[in-house]
Amino acid sequence: MTIAPPSPSAPGARDAPAAPLLSAQGLEVAFPGRRGAATARAVDGVDLDIMPGEIVALVGESGCGKTTLARSLLGLVAPTGGRVAFGGEPLDYSGRALKAYRKRVQLVLQDPSGSLNPRHTVYDAVAEGLRIHGYTGDEGEAVSGALARAGLRPPERFLLRYPHELSGGQRQRVVIAGALVLEPELIVADEPVASLDASVRGEILALLLRLREELGLSALVVTHDLGLAWNIADRVAVMYLGRIVETGDVEQILTAPRHPYTRALLSVLPEAEGEPVVLTGEPPDPSKVPSGCRFHVRCQILASGEAGRAGVADDCRTKELPVLEGGNRTQVACHWAAALPQAEVPAAP
Template sequence: MTATTTGTVTGPTAATAPALEVRDLHITYPPRAGRGPARAVDGVDLELGRGEILALIGESGCGKSTLARALTGLVKPTSGQVLCDGEPLRYTSAALKAHRRKVQFVLQDPGGALNPRQNVFDAVAEGPRLHRMRDGLEQRVHTALSKAGLRPPEQFLSRFPHEMSGGQQQRVVIAGALALEPSVIVADEPVASLDASVRGEILKLVLDLRRDLGLSSLVVSHDLGLAWNIADRVAVMYLGRIVEVGTVEEVLLAPRHPYTKALLSVVSAEGARGGRPQLLQGEPPDPTAVPEGCRFHPRCPLWAGLDAADRAEAGCDRRTLPVLPAQAPAGGQAACHLASVS
């Protein structure tokens, strides 16, 4: 960072800045039905590098989808910043439109994302038409369909969603995103609604798009197997915060946070051989009642195994943990008072 002659601070150039970044992001929904405000995203720093595939992992309700929607401009933060190519996102209509051309959102359910009355051509052409990209529209649609793996595209142009498989529908949704030539794809559970037989094909497509187009991708999922197969880095989210981040090898082969370990125990090779997964105790996360101290401690098996003296020394129930940095140092990082002894 350097200072200009006017005293303002300038950040990295677009060429060196992360493709997408959030700084101290908070998203709080107002109270309702007698409950307090919901801290859906509660202090997140995170970077998506150029050409990187980052997997955002966690249970349902932990804030993953809200964070993904904020990255695409669909949710305005309560505080903090979203930056694209080093430039803060502004929330005017024109700025949001320009941002969404560069950062495209791929929804979980392709059947719900596609208009049943639109054929494939119109579905893929909808984005370019909204952005007034009408020159060469037919070729643009053909190219997008080919990149999404629907070849030859002529065979699909006149089809309607009900005439295609779930995997083909998801490829149409991805083609609709590619038609705008984005630099970033944010995919929310992109294979969750698909049969196991086609999940691998869609994940391979994400890898192919990175290889062929240099696309950066943030993939939201609860599936650790997905992260292992396609991600460069993994960020684990719990109750509005990133609690562990590192390379896929650091997080999945040598996890430091007890929450990550519990998630992994369910799908580990030992579990597959009949070992007992580590079950989390207590209720699922509630963003309207974030605990004091470490927000995971009420469900933490390490905390549960401590005696009173060790609990007092650890302070998990009273000492607040800092927000993890956007880029973890080598070896990864975990937001846990007990990570050094776990």
């Protein structure tokens, strides 16, 4: 492997801020409606940076736009506004440039059974990327090395097996090996443990952490589970209806959340104290984004009168919030949280 995390002892390493490996600026993805229906704003203005060697968790309910955002960052969906940059260079959507980019940024899907061709052996599944990208080295050595790094040891035991002969955790490791074989700099993992038994999830999360430590890999982990973010991420970005609504250091966000939506997501974790917050209704239609704060129609703070007591109820309903910056400082897009000093925001349930 040629990828390594920056040495902390290098001259100036502590002083010079690192540049983002992957950066989205003002990113928008819209899908036109059928037969004159309104355009659906799936991603509606997102700034997001991922630093070298960093694991960022992108968290939100189903339908909030997080998978569309991830696909746009991978170049699978062209943005309708804004831009994506990798290594400081804007992403080029021409076929040859995208092929080179996807060698450096790999996708790991949530369902290993759907990701693997049942007629292909483990060897062929892992070697597929090498063949697509015209690898000229020792293919067998590269495949065996990727399987070993993914925790399938000795790799010779697995090379000629088929997916149906493996456990769910082993299949997910094969998918991860298929990504690692191209020596990427960044992995985008979409719900990487959602389809696995609880007993196996910890092993896969530990694997991702080990790969970051050993190879300097960066990762964007897309999930609906804030508990997973707590266990694996350095930083968390909470997404709602196409926008990042709260972002920052994972411990800061998950121990002292300021946005009502983040607080609601945390309240349903098994270890949470107090009663869970039950949000009314479904996330709004992305073709009909509400005025003001896009969460206000479901917000427990507004419904309880707390926003009114803070003097921001009208702002919640009518005043749009700005797009949060993509950096790593703690930020929140909430009129109520902004109206109160951080020390006065009530503790999360």
